[in-house]
Amino acid sequence: MKLATQFRDGRRFPLHIIVFLAPAVIVYTMFMIYPLVDSLRLSLYTSDDRGNETFVGLDNYHKLVTDPLWEPRLKGAIINNIKFFAIHMLVQNPLGLLLASLLSSPYIRGRTIYRTLIFTPTVLSVVLIGFIWSMILSPLWGISGDFFTAIGLEQYAKKPWLGLESTALTTLSLVSVWQWVGIPMMLFLAALISIPDELIEAARVDGATGWGVFWRVKFPLILPTVGIVSILTFVGNFNAFDLIYTTQKVNAGPNFSTDILGTFFYRTFFGQQLQPGNPTMGATIAGVMFLIILTGVLLYMFGWQRRITQVEL
């Protein structure tokens, strides 16, 4: 026993490291790693009516990408998911950055109030958000109609935003942006605040304008945060499910126009109405989601994080 706890050079192995790591390692393995591995295992099987599982290798994946029933749904879900992600990247994150730089300015009064208000939706339940927004946008009694009428856009007052193929996904993406914009705002704000004033003052003395200071001094310094925010958005969006499920139900209507990987997975895994659940195909879709997210994260780690220069301030 003594040997095992000692290094060759006689130093004792710090047992407390194991003790401190154990809870996290055990819990994480049990609730994250094991289900993940088991889900991937399940995707290599198929089951019959009685629930007997047979190993089929990669057949499920093959079926998912070639079968005329599955392939259009998968393609649709991936394309919709990319749109969903693109809207977050183009609206949520720039907006978060803008809000953060406004809130980091010492000249704005009531900054804490704004910060709290903008952050509040992120701590609310998605079910609540979905419900509130379906009410707001309802063509029957939604207040969005009054709003459009008040600003002179009557033609939009009774538009069924969540019921048209052309608008449903964009509308839901923007609702999601509304809910989550507080997160990038907070991250950017934390990064902006940590920039030492001397740098900014020095730039000012050198004659830089506010615009110049932001793009040439502040932005390069918060670049690592830009990366983190992007990857968080990516992972969050390709895992998204709840908002679409609460507002558009499991069929992600109209005509699957709001179907993203999460709802596609849920519908397949748990089934719906007369369609029985198909856990093995569901696990296959989960496997595809895992692959997409893994690829994205790896690209981020090797293509971005390693190249970027971290500046110690």
Added chain:
Amino acid sequence: MKKLVGLIAVLAFAVAFVPVQQTPATQAQEKVTLTIESWRNDDLVIWQDVLIPAFNAHYPDIEVIFAPTAPAEYNAALDAKLQGGTAGDLITCRPFDKSLELFNKGHLAPLNDLPGMEHFGPVARSAWITDDGSTVFCVPMASVIHGFLYNVKIFEELGLSEPATEEEFLALLQKIKDESDYAPLVMGTHDQWEAATMGFQNIGPNYWKGEEGRLGLINGTIGYNEDGFLEAFRALARWKDYLPEGYQALTYPDAQNLFAVLEEGAIYPAGSWDIGYFQQLNPDLQMGAFKPPVPAGAEKCYISDHVDIAIGLNAASPNKEAALKFLEWVTTQEFAQLYSNALPGFYSLSDHEITVDNPVAQEFLSWRNECESTIRSSYQILSRGEPNNEQDLWLYSAEVLNGTISPEEAANKVQEGLAAWYEPQKNRSK
């Protein structure tokens, strides 16, 4: 992946904790507790105040707890509970394949020998029987009938009368549209299923001649893109102009509120289950009902009298004896009478004579004598494959009403989906 794991964890917690609350360890010999699994959370009060006390009048020693789950979650939650061995003693049975699957997996006990089963005819049993017709595994409770509800006050105000034919029906809708601000026909397409269930399956039997058409689909003698079925899609498409503004984003509860609470719509394509709920929502609402209008030249009328709900025995129940007593009570005239009256719009499937006090519900029931009954076309056998036939009907009926595809395209799509896997239909599809 994180969310997936979270979802499973939450589900596991739900499964682990719910039964603990529901069945306190009353293992005492004399008092037995039975738990009923159901998706009918709207009926909680009726079970607690009417049905369970009536049962306890006969069997005071059996305590019954009605424990419903939300309809959309019922199937998945029940599966999880059954697999985990924590499901209740009595299981409310969905019609057809869902329950058959549970029986095949050994979760539901056979009920052939249950005293009282003789009160249920072959149509009543059809939804809860093995394919070879040998074993029944649920006691049929009720069916639901489709038709149209209308607001009597609005009809009086505009001087309208109940339509009998499709032509009269469309003229009526046009008149409401032209002469008032009321929505002529209250239905949305956001949730999709109403378009198929309250639309297509409601008026359809008149076009495909009820059972003749439905069995024709199963035998492969007619397809969804032919004759009656194609006509039904065309008839459905004619509703498009009369739906409320923004109907594409209107959900089922929205439509219910628009018709029953706000009273801003004249006619509501209904399932009979709506009757009781509407009267609860708005006791002052004056409703009338008319049956699905028949197309020109029709000699007979057909209604969708859909077997909907039954109750079975969890094969793993530790209280089988008490549970069987309960099921036997479900076969009696007393239950049939109580249930049909407590839940206006749910009609007992037994052969007992019953009277329904609610006039609107009685009106729906009276159509059984005037017209021929059928069930929804996609429920028996046809929704076993992929793509799921019922699913396709939801999607394409909603699309027809949204105006994004023509009725002919919709009919072809539904037929293609069915012919893709259903052997008897394979040679029909073009």
